[in-house]
Amino acid sequence: xxxxxxxxxxxxxxxxxxxxxxxxxxxxxxxxxxxxxxxxxxxxxxxxxxxxxxxxxxxxxxxxxxxxxxxxxxxxxxxxxxxxxxxxxxxxxxxxxxxxxxxxxxxxxxxxxxxxxxxxxxxxxxxxxxxxxxxxxxxxxxxxxxxxxxxxxxxxxxxxxxxxxxxxxxxxxxxxxxxxxxxxxxxxxxxxxxxxxxxxxxxxxxxxxxxxxxxxxxxxxxxxxxxxxxxxxxxxxxxxxxxxxxxxxxxxxxxxxxxxxxxxxxxxxxxxxxxxxxxxxxxxxxxxxxxxxxxxxxxxxxxxxxxxxxxxxxxxxxxxxxxxxxxxxxxxxxxxxxxxxxxxxxxxxxxxxxxxxxxxxxxxxxxxxxxxxxxxxxxxxxxxxxxxxxxxxxxxxxxxxxxxxxxxxxxxxxxxxxxxxxxxxxxxxxxxxx
Numbered sequence: 079x080x081x082x083x084x085x086x087x088x089x090x091x092x093x094x095x096x097x098x099x100x101x102x103x104x105x106x107x108x109x110x111x112x113x114x115x116x117x118x119x120x121x122x123x124x125x126x127x128x129x130x131x132x133x134x135x136x137x138x139x140x141x142x143x144x145x146x147x148x149x150x151x152x153x154x155x156x157x158x159x160x161x162x163x164x165x166x167x168x169x170x171x172x173x174x175x176x177x178x179x180x181x182x183x184x185x186x187x188x189x190x191x192x193x194x195x196x197x198x199x200x201x202x203x204x205x206x207x208x209x210x211x212x213x214x215x216x217x218x219x220x221x222x223x224x225x226x227x228x229x230x231x232x233x234x235x236x237x238x239x240x241x242x243x244x245x246x247x248x249x250x251x252x253x254x255x256x257x258x259x260x261x262x263x264x265x266x267x268x269x270x271x272x273x274x275x276x277x278x279x280x281x282x283x284x285x286x287x288x289x290x291x292x293x294x295x296x297x298x299x300x301x302x303x304x305x306x307x308x309x310x311x312x313x314x315x316x317x318x319x320x321x322x323x324x325x326x327x328x329x330x331x332x333x334x335x336x337x338x339x340x341x342x343x344x345x346x347x348x349x350x351x352x353x354x355x356x357x358x359x360x361x362x363x364x365x366x367x368x369x370x371x372x373x374x375x376x377x378x379x380x381x382x383x384x385x386x387x388x389x390x391x392x393x394x395x396x397x398x399x400x401x402x403x404x405x406x407x408x409x410x411x412x413x414x415x416x417x418x419x420x421x422x423x424x425x426x427x428x429x430x431x432x433x434x435x436x437x438x439x440x441x442x443x444x445x446x447x448x449x450x451x452x453x454x455x456x457x458x459x460x461x462x463x464x465x466x467x468x469x470x471x472x473x474x475x476x477x478x479x480x481x482x483x484x485x486x487x488x489x490x491x492x493x494x495x496x497x498x499x500x501x502x503x504x505x506x507x508x509x510x511x512x
């Protein structure tokens with residue numbers, strides 16, 4: 079299974095035991111490459127060739143005599159969804175052509191190389207996590223399922239199984255309702271995929287908003303502040319103050335015109351002495367559009383219906399994936415730290431405070447790798463602030479809601495790929511090439 083994401087492509091070669099009535103999963107081999115397929119806009123052949131390094135791994139791992147019976151699928155996510163015109167279609171056609179011509183693996187008759195629907199992406203991630211955690215094993219003692227929240231580069235998903243206090247309450251009809259049959263059991267899930275609210279897209283929204291607000295500041299002829307670096311009284315260069323960058327850090331960013339995507343400009347932004355969790359949180363709140371019109375209540379953000387988590391998922395278990403893990407995990411002390419929604423806020427306050435604040439955390443100051451990462455990623459302040467706002471303001475989790483972050487369970491990468499593969503293996507008859 080190839081995950082063609084917005085920032086890179088990843089292959090998961092899964093080993094199943096087919097000696098039983100239903101295939102049982104054993105282990106995976108994982109590899110990734112960058113950049114993602116969407117970076118090859120207008121160059122479909124180059125996009126297809128970029129996957130060779132991943133497929134060649136499958137050639138080495140899968141026994142030669144099983145190649146013609148081994149299915150391969152390429153599922154692209156939000157990165158390709160955002161390409162204009164026919165560019166994404168051309169890339170997918172080139173990928174399919176190259177696989178058929180160069181490799182012996184079996185492409186399914188349907189949906190072998192596709193842009194995956196956002197709702198399937200979230201539900202497959204939910205299957206992966208709960209399958210590996212054992213909550214879908216109805217032969218064991220009953221366990222409630224985890225809510226799974228996945229934060230990618232271009233989109234973010236939430237999937238959970240609501241449990242309403244009253245039998246008269248239910249999920250409102252609509253695309254957000256997903257009836258899943260799995261392992262002889264039926265699950266009624268709530269799901270939604272927010273295109274444009276992945277971490278990289280959120281960064282772009284915040285930077286554009288900061289630049290715009292600076293440009294209309296009362297009495298300002300320019301959005302820039304002059305900086306005197308050498309102290310000779312003469313401004314050496316200009317910079318836009320950005321509260322979502324850590325204090326004392328800078329970042330050169332590209333601002334894309336919201337109406338005309340072809341218009342771009344490069345500006346320098348800095349946290350200077352304005353970087354702070356509280357100030358950044360106010361900017362992020364505007365990006366989340368919490369006050370958007372809510373046609374079917376209750377809503378999360380951007381006017382999207384969502385059953386109240388406080389009512390329908392009270393004390394439920396929550397698993398956060400992808401960028402949630404990537405940004406928080408490196409900053410945690412060794413050992414199993416108890417995490418809650420406010421863990422993101424407390425961490426953001428320290429990160430946004432700049433190097434002086436970082437050195438006040440003993441397990442950061444004593445770790446050269448962590449300090450170098452923080453210096454090299456001024457937007458870590460923005461990232462953590464956005465994640466906290468997404469959980470608290472967006473989805474309306476309580477500050478003390480316990481959360482778990484994960485990258486692997488039992489040696490297997492989390493995300494949608496295993497869930498999609500299990501559905502493919504269990505849902506259809508495997509046919510071998512002649």
